[in-house]
Amino acid sequence: MSVNFNRRRVLRGMLGGGAVTLALPFLDCFLNTNGTALASGRPLPIRFGTWNWGCGMNPQRFVPTKVGTDYDLLPELKYIETVKSQINVFSGFKALLDGKPNLPHISGMQALLSGGVAAAMGPMDAPTIDVLVGDAVGTDTRFRSLEMAATGNPKHSYSYRSANGFNPAEGSPVAMYARIFGPDFQDPNAADFKPDPNVMLRKSVLTGVTEQRDDFMKQLGQSDRTRMDEYFTSVRQLEQQLELQLQKPPPAEACHVSAKPTDAPVGTEVGMVMSNHKLMAEILAMALACNQTKIFNMVFSDSASTLRMPGEQMIHHLMTHEEPVDKALGYQPKAAYFVERSIEAWALFVTTLASIREGDGTLLDHCLVMGHSDTEYARIHSISGIPVMTAGNAGGRIKTGIHVSAIGEPITRIGFTLQQVMGVPVEKWGMGSMQTNKPVSEILI
Amino acid sequence: MKLFPAIVTFGAILLSGCGPSEPPTTGTPVSAQRLSEAQYRQSISDIFGADIKLGGRFEPGVRKNGLLAVGGSVVAMSPAGFEQYDIMARAIAGQVVDAKHRDALIPCKPVDATKPDQTCAQLTLSKYARLIYRRPASEKELEEPLSLANGAAASKGDFYAGLAFGFAQLLDSPNFIFRKDVAETDPSDSSKLRLTAYSKASRLSFFLWNAPPDGELLRAAEAGELDRRSSLKTQVDRMLASPRLENGARAFFVDFLNFDQFDSLAKDAAIYPVFSAKIAHDAQEQTLRTLVDLVITEKADYRDIFTSRKTYLTRNLGVVYQVPVASEKDWEAHEFAANDPHVGILTQLSFTELHAHPGRSSSTLRGKAVREILLCEPVPSPPANVNFTVVQDTTNPQFKTARDRLTAHRTQATCAGCHKIMDPIGLGLENFDGAGQYRQTENGAPIDASGEIDGIKFTDAGSLGQALHDNPATTACLADSLFRYAAGRDFDAGEKDWRKWLAQQFAEAGYKMPDLMRTIATSDAFFAVRPANGEIKEAQR
Numbered sequence: 001m002s003v004n005f006n007r008r009r010v011l012r013g014m015l016g017g018g019a020v021t022l023a024l025p026f027l028d029c030f031l032n033t034n035g036t037a038l039a040s041g042r043p044l045p046i047r048f049g050t051w052n053w054g055c056g057m058n059p060q061r062f063v064p065t066k067v068g069t070d071y072d073l074l075p076e077l078k079y080i081e082t083v084k085s086q087i088n089v090f091s092g093f094k095a096l097l098d099g100k101p102n103l104p105h106i107s108g109m110q111a112l113l114s115g116g117v118a119a120a121m122g123p124m125d126a127p128t129i130d131v132l133v134g135d136a137v138g139t140d141t142r143f144r145s146l147e148m149a150a151t152g153n154p155k156h157s158y159s160y161r162s163a164n165g166f167n168p169a170e171g172s173p174v175a176m177y178a179r180i181f182g183p184d185f186q187d188p189n190a191a192d193f194k195p196d197p198n199v200m201l202r203k204s205v206l207t208g209v210t211e212q213r214d215d216f217m218k219q220l221g222q223s224d225r226t227r228m229d230e231y232f233t234s235v236r237q238l239e240q241q242l243e244l245q246l247q248k249p250p251p252a253e254a255c256h257v258s259a260k261p262t263d264a265p266v267g268t269e270v271g272m273v274m275s276n277h278k279l280m281a282e283i284l285a286m287a288l289a290c291n292q293t294k295i296f297n298m299v300f301s302d303s304a305s306t307l308r309m310p311g312e313q314m315i316h317h318l319m320t321h322e323e324p325v326d327k328a329l330g331y332q333p334k335a336a337y338f339v340e341r342s343i344e345a346w347a348l349f350v351t352t353l354a355s356i357r358e359g360d361g362t363l364l365d366h367c368l369v370m371g372h373s374d375t376e377y378a379r380i381h382s383i384s385g386i387p388v389m390t391a392g393n394a395g396g397r398i399k400t401g402i403h404v405s406a407i408g409e410p411i412t413r414i415g416f417t418l419q420q421v422m423g424v425p426v427e428k429w430g431m432g433s434m435q436t437n438k439p440v441s442e443i444l445i
Numbered sequence: 446m447k448l449f450p451a452i453v454t455f456g457a458i459l460l461s462g463c464g465p466s467e468p469p470t471t472g473t474p475v476s477a478q479r480l481s482e483a484q485y486r487q488s489i490s491d492i493f494g495a496d497i498k499l500g501g502r503f504e505p506g507v508r509k510n511g512l513l514a515v516g517g518s519v520v521a522m523s524p525a526g527f528e529q530y531d532i533m534a535r536a537i538a539g540q541v542v543d544a545k546h547r548d549a550l551i552p553c554k555p556v557d558a559t560k561p562d563q564t565c566a567q568l569t570l571s572k573y574a575r576l577i578y579r580r581p582a583s584e585k586e587l588e589e590p591l592s593l594a595n596g597a598a599a600s601k602g603d604f605y606a607g608l609a610f611g612f613a614q615l616l617d618s619p620n621f622i623f624r625k626d627v628a629e630t631d632p633s634d635s636s637k638l639r640l641t642a643y644s645k646a647s648r649l650s651f652f653l654w655n656a657p658p659d660g661e662l663l664r665a666a667e668a669g670e671l672d673r674r675s676s677l678k679t680q681v682d683r684m685l686a687s688p689r690l691e692n693g694a695r696a697f698f699v700d701f702l703n704f705d706q707f708d709s710l711a712k713d714a715a716i717y718p719v720f721s722a723k724i725a726h727d728a729q730e731q732t733l734r735t736l737v738d739l740v741i742t743e744k745a746d747y748r749d750i751f752t753s754r755k756t757y758l759t760r761n762l763g764v765v766y767q768v769p770v771a772s773e774k775d776w777e778a779h780e781f782a783a784n785d786p787h788v789g790i791l792t793q794l795s796f797t798e799l800h801a802h803p804g805r806s807s808s809t810l811r812g813k814a815v816r817e818i819l820l821c822e823p824v825p826s827p828p829a830n831v832n833f834t835v836v837q838d839t840t841n842p843q844f845k846t847a848r849d850r851l852t853a854h855r856t857q858a859t860c861a862g863c864h865k866i867m868d869p870i871g872l873g874l875e876n877f878d879g880a881g882q883y884r885q886t887e888n889g890a891p892i893d894a895s896g897e898i899d900g901i902k903f904t905d906a907g908s909l910g911q912a913l914h915d916n917p918a919t920t921a922c923l924a925d926s927l928f929r930y931a932a933g934r935d936f937d938a939g940e941k942d943w944r945k946w947l948a949q950q951f952a953e954a955g956y957k958m959p960d961l962m963r964t965i966a967t968s969d970a971f972f973a974v975r976p977a978n979g980e981i982k983e984a985q986r
Contacts, residue, residue: 101826101828101829102829102830103826103829104826104827104829121826123507143524143525144524145524146525147525152709153708153709154504154505155505155709161521161523162521163519164507164519164520164521165521165523166504166507166520166521166523167523167524167525168504168505168523168525168526170525175502179528197600197601201593201597201600201610202531202535202610202613204593204596204597204610205531205534205593205610205613205614205617206531206617208589208590208593208614209614209617209618209619211589212586212618212619212620215586216619216620216625219475219626219627219628219976219977220475220476220477220625220977221474221475221476221977222977223519224474224475224476224477224977227519227520227521228477228521228619228623230521230522230523231521231522231527231619231622231623232619233524234522234523234524234526234527234528235527235617237524237527238524238527238528238531241528267711268711268803269711306711306803308711308713308803308804310713310714310715311713311715311716311804312713312804313713313716313802313804313805314802314804314805315802315803315804318802380829380830381829381830382830
């Protein structure tokens, strides 16, 4: 306790004596930081994110017929035309079940994002890629990650630290904006910087909470300790946010805070989702440019898509099962409408990141985004060729504009590759027969 | 256990183990449950007053085997989630010390409001720590918030501003946000653990009131009364007689009936112009009022919820039910006529509109809800590769009604197994469309609402309700669910005898829910704990 007493005493003296003029080294010492300060002049951060749409696609209208560069764009993929050179398309990578049932709309997501499939319905029981990458690239940003759902439902998130450590989504652009660019936001390009004494006190509040850990853990079993550690990690994350707020942020030339969005209805009607997704993409792009996070997960639609069209009896998911295949067209036209809107939204997302100049390129150039769905052909819940794309070159670490076609290769190869590209020290990844140590070399530099 | 000398004192006068007829249980591992949103809100309201605003939002809960309460024992917290708790802690702390509230809430006045006041800060924080942590805080636990309050008061030149930081720390603490069990060695058998009296108090009050223990319950805990069967019963009876029981019953039904799904319920505005957020809200409230009135206030047989015609309506709901409601704003009691199709909770909007698609009714979803929620019989997930298209086209002139389409679908062998346990139930509710409105035809063809459940044939929603009323699984499910809700855990395989015993107690009490609540709240099983760490060997058997 003597350490705490000293800290408090320093705090009291400091706040009472006009501490706002104190030099940073003293603050660092006072705050007992662990060296997470953003040094000025460091290279631009590389961000990682996922972007999900539900209920897959129609392979004959989606999968390019040509592999490698100069791949062709079929009707469901044509929307990415203007950003095609920055997008890789992966086809034919498979979720291997090792004798477990194909849990509709779940197994595919689990295989792709967590490297294994569960035997029964339930959450992911291994951390998802975004969490693994986040742990590797560090938490020297205000938010460990940002999760968003354009459908407005906080449960529409597929980011898990563990089966019980779920990262729910932000469902409203207005709330998302307020969280990021509200009073706690520090403009990295502001001329003056004054650490807020209240922030120091808030940080002390949290330090005191983390110090309760050992007492609180008493008598708890291993699984409860693990989940309570997730709680304390969350407390620590906020503590680190506050630490950052006590330091002058390094300038971020691409950071120009956009205007606050106006309140608009949130829901699963596809027009509403498109418009909220656009707002969220813009807010996220600015949050990335302003160094507020390096990890994000955008859900355009949930894994068994609940999107709907006005006046339609069936939601998108139901359509994939119940809409008759049009004999002349050879596909389900209404369900295909949702696939096309999804890819249109994905293209808009990528374009939004590409439209921000940063360094000698764009924000997208300093990102690696994995766009994906939960199934291949949703009508039969096929998971042998779940559509996956990447956008951005992660600061020049990968090639783009390539279609990689595989036949029955484990889909974990994609997640494994992206982790390595993002600097996760991983030699092999995936469970059972999906374990792999083979990156998708076609996209590597 | 130096904190609670009283417990040791009363250790000799302990419960004499199981009652003669209660079979042993494995007990709950020492664990910690995250407060639900309702419990957090109620706690703040009870401790600081109903006018305190939270100013933040909550992470969604996790439903485990049908109950959020069970999920509360496994759920952790995300960084984004904690951020919100901290926002709320600061907002609440700010209000507690503001000019409007401080005189009523702070039990003392500082000597000089521009300076720290150790005595008043200590008095205040120890008083509230006991309410926030639901047990007295130790001196060591008070050291941090107190030192913070004093330091902040000195630097800000404001006693109250400093105190707010101390309060924020108490509210950010896992000791508030999680209901952690604390176990102690059972004085009657040092090989066993038992819950401390304060942990028992929390279990009781969150179960029966969905609220933290009140002053009287904390007093009883401190006095060791919850460790003695007779005085435990006195407390349980007091709690059952309190108007707050209604709160507890509501919270159980909200969880049991999956009302959290209303948060994301959407209906197509063109197909169902009658649906609105207001209707969805009133629909839940209607069912809760119906249930509380029947099973708590009137202490009726639980099974009557499936056959009763009594309910409450607003004018909004009256439009959907086609019943004139005189009052513009208030709820009115209403009894549907004997020939009215509305009878029992299955025909209420909270069931028919919640378990349907946004633009269509669904016999499958409704049948599944009856099976899984009301009968506790999980339905397997569907096979991945199923062809629905031919039979599910509502424009197909051969298959006009849901019954026609489902019958055709069920002829597929892979689907038949599950659909035959869901659809014949749900078809009984086909007279209610996806927004719960009564109808006699679909696509011009008359609706046949007959069906079958577990071998019992019925002809319409009313006789389906009667079949559920008579189904033994209905009451067994309620008893199981209520215990799992109360204890925040699932049953172990070895607890079959106990479950049978509970069902039997329920039957002997005429299926009265307050009696079932009493049986659970005074049972050994409700408080039984076993070590999670293995420092004491398995406590039971």
